[in-house]
Structure formats: structure tokens, C-alpha cells
Amino acid sequence: MILVLEKRSRRSQAMVWLSPVLALGITVVIGGFIFASLGLDPFKALYIYFIDPMTSLWSIEELIVKAAPLVMIGVGLAICYTANVWNIGAEGQLTMGALFGSAIPIYFTDWQSPLVLVLMLVLGAIGGALFAAIPALLKNRFGANEILTSLMLVYVAQLILDWVIRGPWKDPKGFNFPQSVSFEGWQLLPLLGEGRVHLGAVLALIAAVLLWVMMGRSLRGFEIRVIGNSPRAGAFAGFAQKKVVLFCFMLSGALAGLAGICEVAGPSGQLQPVISPGYGFTAIIVAFLGRLNPIGVIFAGILLAISYLGGEAAQVELGISDKMAQVFQGMLLFLILACETLIHYRIKLAPGRGAVKEA
């Protein structure tokens, strides 16, 4: 007997939502084995990793702080991937957004007005969108593979950040540390409640709902889905693929840029050499775990935020490397993609293969 994949006559609606859950389950089981092989009690380790972060108010707030950028970037990427446009460079667009938005408080350090915050957010989105337009234009004009160009531009953005932070934008009173001036007053996002949760969480939710409506109801969303599914049918419908490529890149870039300036004007409060712990890359997993559905992305964002917090907790309490978080994230993405096979195929036991048999 061997296991075979048999094509389903129609895609399984149940598996559409079950497959990410299944992937998550397998990830946890494999994680348990990894912990056991490190000589830890797997149940305790998994508890610390996945459950503990949700048991105190402080950690729930921290969860929201980390989930906000993941959701904000993830919904944009979900739209991109729906259109079959592969923006892998959200991390770079996030960095560019942070740079653009920070220009205001750095050049107009004493300017205090609500307008400052609005300008910072708008500039952040514009910075991300413009930076994302580069791979889109290269793809449309020269057929350059956007996976490569958008990914490589991440390093360009990070090197630009590194340069300004050690050069022209370095805080003159900062004892030569590579950081900008600290933002004050209207240069910072208002906090929600006592903790660190800031306006970015609300913006992320609004973005998810708006994009959900766009994808489900509007002609623009329809256009994106058609182009992603069947470009030839899209041309027949009168939709221009190149415009969709540019739109999706700039939209996801704007959201990544917004997430970038929210990080700077939120938790960190100044420009530093490292803005995000890889939110732009983790958001790729968020988009897929959310099944490219903006509402699904909200839940996926929260889940991946747990893996960040769990990684920190495991480092403190179990003394293992925080790289464990990346191991979990990588495994999760791998298993999500693998489990998607079950939407179109079912696993079946079949008799072993043989040549023509005589009966």
C-alpha cells in the first residue's frame, strides 16, 4: 500500500479554512519534538511559548503592539499575492516609510501641531509606495522578476537608513550614538490606554476592513482577483495587468511604509539602525496564514505576534536562543503551503504500483 494524492472533483471548502489550522497543529507538534531534543519538557516549553504570552495584561498589550504592523503589512501583501504579484520587499518599504515620515520631526524638531502627525503618517505611506513602485516599474517595463528586485531593494533601504542615522540625521546631542533626535508630543502616536498600545493598531484594523470591502465588493478588487487568476480573461474584461501590478505594489508599499512610521513614532520614538524585527518578512507568512483574506490576516497577525513574544519568553525562561521564533515561523510557512495541497487533493491509500497485471 502506498499513499497517493487524488485530485478532488471540486475544491474542498472545509479545507480552505482547515488547512492553516492543520499546519499550525503540525508546527506545534514538531516544535514539541524540537524542545524535547533540546532536553526540555516539551509541554512546559510549548506552554511558555504559546500560552503564557496571553495570560497577563502586559503581554496582551505587547501582543497588540507586535500584531499591528504585521496586520497592516500583511493585508497589503495579501492583495498583492491575490493578484499574483510577488512583493517580497515589504521590509524595505517599511524602512523607507520610516525614513520619509521621520524627516518632519528631524528637520522641524520644534514644530508641534496635530498636522505634524498627519504629515508624518502620509509621508510614511508615500515613501513606502514610491519605493515599492520601483520593482513594479522594472517588472512592467523590462519584465524583471519582482521577487528578486523587491527583495534586493530591502538591503538598499536598510543601508540608506544606516547611512543617515550615522551621518546627516544623527542626533547632535546623542553622544555619537547612531540614532536620531527623540520625537516629542505630536511627533509621537497617541497611546491607547496606559501601556504601549498606540494608534497604529486602530489603523491596522481600519486597513484590514477597508481592503476586505474592496476585495469583496468593488470592481477594483474584482479586477485584482481576475488578473491574479487568469490574466488572459483579465485582458478580455478590459483590465490592464500592468496597472494592477503597479497598484498592488504601491498599495502594499504604502501600508508597509505606514507600519514603518508607526513603529518609529510609536514604540521606539526615534529613528534607530534597526526599526523592525523582520515584520516585513513575517507579514508574508501572515498573509498566507490568513488565506489572503484581509479579515483572516487579522487573526494570523495576532498568531505570529505570539511567536515573537514566545521567542522572547523562551529566551528568558528557558534559556534558548530567540532564533527559535524564526524556526517556528519558517516551519509554519512551509507547512501552510504544504497543507494547501489538501484543498485540491485528498490523501488516499492505494495498492502498490505495478505494471500490467494479469487477472
Next chain:
Amino acid sequence: MNETGANETSKYLLEARNITKVFGELRANDDVTLSLKPGEIHALLGENGAGKSTLVKIIYGSLRATSGHLFWRGRAVTVPNPAAARELGIGMVFQHFSLFDALTVTQNISLALPSDVDIGALSGRIETVSNDYGLPLRPDALVADLSVGERQRIEIVRCLLQEPRLLIMDEPTAVLTPQEADQLFVTLARLASEGCGVLYISHRLEEVRRICHDATILRHGKLAARVDPQQETAASLAALMVGTEVAAVRTDKGTAPGAPLLELSGLSLATDDQFGVSLKNINLAVRAGEIVAVAGVAGNGQGEFFDALSGELTSSNNATVKIAGVGCGREGITQRRRRDAAFVPEERLGHGAVPNFPLSENVVLTHHSVEATRLETGDGMAGSAVVRNGMIDRDAARYVNRVVTELFDVRKGTPDPEAQSLSGGNLQKFVVGREMALQPRVLVVNQPTWGVDAGAAALIRQALIDLARGGSAVLVISQDLDEIFEVADRIAVISRGEMSQAYPSEELSLERIGLLMAGAHEAVARNAGEAGAA
């Protein structure tokens, strides 16, 4: 090969007994029996979705029957995969070729053969086999340079090289000129005379009557009849396939055609596709109230011609394409739709419809920028625009879907299924009906009944005729000459991107069209001149 061991008690080469294949709830084959003697050309007939492909796939080993048995030369066999089928001596020529354009004939054939075959000797064998069977092929020719008929020859020769005892052919003449089809029939007769069995799937009942010795007819997955096709008429075969009499298409000539609604003048279009066809100086006018058909062998620029008319490819000169007297050569497909033109492309799935979208969303595909549907059902509901202020009105789209599927008899399991779940004929009825719902003044259709069963084809052709008689201009691009003569008032022929003038259909014979298709414009023009003078 072990020839002696077989107990040759059976007179049959192949028997498929009581084959049942269940997909979920669908019984694609339900207790079907088919038997075929050596040296027999056996027709397998049925509407789309009747279970022909399923049965053939079971015989060829790409599917396994849920129950039932296969007997090969009297012995029960299981055929787990196509390789095993080839080992038995079963070859198959598919409707859609699997050839690499950029490789030569020999290279393509060698890909299908065991890897230890000597390529040098192969060219020689290809030449011998192809000449023996009247299928001339140059082994070193590049596939991209070959006509569809020649490409089919590659597929046939590929099978013949393995010396099959049974050759399965899926709609082989769908892509051939009448002359090429005649040549194929000679080859098949030759094969049969040598004892090779042929399982012949076709929708063309006249040719089945002409060349087949026996016929198995399927309907809704069940065996409907086993008949001698030579004792039947095309109409009686069609009735057996459909289960009822197929209504003959009414082709009463309308009133004299009116003003030209679609005019092409000096339409040229260079292709950037290495394997595409450039259009050269095409002139054609389609008047209100008439159907003009463009005949031609596949791959002579029909696809490019359709794209140039629909606006998926635009021209640099606005005057090359005129709809209702207004130049729109530079406009895209959406603007042309706003000028009351509608289009039905050749490929239903992936061009005319998004495969995994439900039908109502596929309505939005072509209705999003035009006024509301003008067709109504009896319930008095009026259609409203499908898209307003950039937002999709799903109810309006579902309404159009309901009207279209009702008026065009689109059979489906659920009210709004995915496009890919429909059979070819039903999806084509939907795609044509969707455009008819707009009551266009100009309709351009590419291959309206390609791979569609007789019942659906009759309905679609009737709809085209009714639209024209209602005062619209209809342009039909087709490779099916029976269809062309059934519907067309005038016929033009496209060959290598050039278009002949449009002749009144009663002035053209099959032979003359065949010559035009092969590109002999001058000869036919001269003949026509002589005929006119005589």
C-alpha cells in the same frame, strides 16, 4: 513480444465490460460496455459530458474504473497508467497536442520514446513511417513552422512508431481542412486494413458515417446505443446522442442587409510573438442583418484577428476598425463594448471565463462597464447595471446569470457554480448567452461551437442567426465548414494572416474553400471569374 500465449478465443481486440466510474456523486460512466474488433474503425459518440473522455481515459490508463473489467485480446487486464497502455499496444492522439514549438519533429517524437532510442536512426524511421501511411513529414522541420494538420501528423506518427494495435483518436478532424481530413481518412483506412483497431471520437456525424464500421453511443454516462453508422443518418445519430430530435437550425434569409456596422479597412498587425501570425491588410465589412463567416485552418491568424477586433490588441490607426461608422482602432475592449459590440473568444476557460469564479462573477467580466442587460425573463424583473460607482451589485449579476442560464438552457447542479464545473457545451452556452444578454449591435464570435455537443451547437447557431435577423452584424470565425455553411450569408477565408474577399455562401463550394484555406487565393479568384463568365 509474446504472441502465442494468448488464448485467441475472443474475436475482440478490446472489450470494456460494465465499466462504471464514480466521481463523488457523479456517475461519469454507468455500466458501459464497448467492444472493438481488430481492423475496425469504431466511433465513440456522445454529447459533451456523456462520459466519452472518462471511458477513453480508463482504457488508456489515466483513470481507473470504479468497477468493470478490461479485456485485451481476450484476456482480462488492468491498465494502471498510460505507459502500461502503450506497452499493450494502445496509442492515443489527443485533441490538444503536446508539442514543443521550438523543437524539431524528431526531437519532439524522441521525447515520447524510451531514452535508449537512437536519435540518428529515428529520423529515418519517422520518414519511412510517415511516407508509408501518407503522412508526409520533414523530420528536421521546426514544429513552430508547421500547420496544425502537420502537427497532428507528428502525434499520429509518434503513435505509429510504437506499432500500436489500437489507436485512439480524440476529435482528429476538428483542426483540419477538408483535404487534410480526407488524407487522414486514407491513413486510417490503411491502418484498419492492416488489422489495427481505431477508436474514433468525433462530433462530426457525417464523417463518422463515412469512415466508421461500428459505433457506440453514450448518453449521460450510460450506453445509449450500439449501431452501424452506415445504416444511420446524421440526424438519427444526433437523436441517439441527445435523446431527442435535434431541432434543425432555421436559416430563413432575412431582409436585405442594411448599413455596415463593422468595417475593417487596411487592418494590419505585426505580431511580437515568435510563433504568432501577423495580419496583413485585411478589408471586410459586416452589415446589419447579416452573418459573415471567416473560414480557415487553425493557426492562420484567427486568434490575432479576434484580438484586433475585440481591442485586446489595438491598432495605431483609428480608422482601421469602425464600429457603427465610428473609427475605434486605437480603443481598448471596454470602449468598444460601450459602442455596443460584444465578443466571444475561442477559449472558454481562461479567456472567456475565469475557471474558478462562479458564473455570476463571470457575468461581471464583460458587463462591468456597460448598461444593464436587456434580456428579460417572464417574471417581469428588469436588470440593473452590474457595477455602479465602482461597486459590484451581486444581485444584479446573479439576475443576469439566472436569465442567461434559463434562456440558453445552461444545465448546472447549483444556481451559481464555478465556470470550470460546467461541461464544455454548457459553459459555451453561458458565454454566448452572456454576450447576447447585452443585445449587441456587433457580435464577433471565435469558434462558437468548438468541442460543443450537437444540441448546444444548434442552440448557439440559432441564437447567432436570430441576433443577425434582428438587425445586428455578426462575424463568426470558425474552422467548422458545416457550421459556416449552416449560418453564414457571406464567407471570407483567412490564410497566413491574409483575408480573401467575402463571397456569398451559395457561390462557394467546399473544394473552393479548401483551396482558399490552403492559401491559393489567385486560383480560386480565377475560377470564380471563369464561373461568372460562363
